[in-house]
Amino acid sequence: MKKITASAVNQTIRRNYDKRRKVEGDAPHVRAMGMYKADERGILIQLSTVKGMYGELVRNPKVELCFNGSGKVVRISGTAEFLEDQGLKEEVVKARPFLKPLVDAHGWDAIKIFRVANPVATVWTMATNLESSQFIKL
Numbered sequence: 001m002k003k004i005t006a007s008a009v010n011q012t013i014r015r016n017y018d019k020r021r022k023v024e025g026d027a028p029h030v031r032a033m034g035m036y037k038a039d040e041r042g043i044l045i046q047l048s049t050v051k052g053m054y055g056e057l058v059r060n061p062k063v064e065l066c067f068n069g070s071g072k073v074v075r076i077s078g079t080a081e082f083l084e085d086q087g088l089k090e091e092v093v094k095a096r097p098f099l100k101p102l103v104d105a106h107g108w109d110a111i112k113i114f115r116v117a118n119p120v121a122t123v124w125t126m127a128t129n130l131e132s133s134q135f136i137k138l
Contacts (some may be wrong), residue, residue, distance in 0.1 A: 043119060047110060048106075
């Protein structure tokens, strides 16, 4: 079996949107989100206080992301660690100009960015679907 590397996982997640799962009552829900960036700071995801997901993550910061593409599925588990970094918020709004009206209406505090702390990943393909999962720390 081919060894999974952190580099291969990072290449896969940089190209794809992630889907974040939540539970409401006893029903699971999945939300598609555009990851801001995966770099030396980690996997960075931007959201806002205007939507309910921010409060959900404050109450329960456990996250699992799922990326798929190029015949691979990458699942990453970790904890949402919110970053209060004004420079990073400005970087995100510059890269995502559609957020400017949100900042104008609600202020910079409406922009929240978290990184996935202590990420652990597993990768599978149709060829490896029935094999035991391998987990790697990113």
